[in-house]
Amino acid sequence: MQPYKGSRNAVESVIAHCPSGALALALGDTVTHLVADRARIEVARDRPYYVREAEVAEPHPGQGACRRKFLLCRCSKSGIKPYCDGSHRDQGWKSGD
Numbered sequence: 001m002q003p004y005k006g007s008r009n010a011v012e013s014v015i016a017h018c019p020s021g022a023l024a025l026a027l028g029d030t031v032t033h034l035v036a037d038r039a040r041i042e043v044a045r046d047r048p049y050y051v052r053e054a055e056v057a058e059p060h061p062g063q064g065a066c067r068r069k070f071l072l073c074r075c076s077k078s079g080i081k082p083y084c085d086g087s088h089r090d091q092g093w094k095s096g097d
């Protein structure tokens with residue numbers, strides 16, 4: 001992990017708006033995932049489902065993955081279903097909506 005340098009507020013804002021939940025604030029031994037929004041699912045053309053503040057019974061396979069915001073696969077090509085692993089981009093998937 002590469003450290004990001006900037007004001008604390010700027011760093012927290014970048015983390016809170018990370019759509020996949022891959023970014024977290026690490027201070028010493030404490031790692032905190034920040035979420036900017038209330039519970040919702042966003043649907044956009046050619047993108048996975050963006051989920052905030054919801055629970056999925058299936059644990060995320062990514063080590064240290066955020067459980068409060070994540071991407072759900074919409075294309076059926078993910079190797080870590082129900083989560084998106086970016087395969088939709090690699091395989092040129094289009095939603096057709």
Ligand code: FES
Binds near residue numbers: 075079
């Ligand atoms: S939507 Fe990303 S891998 Fe399916």
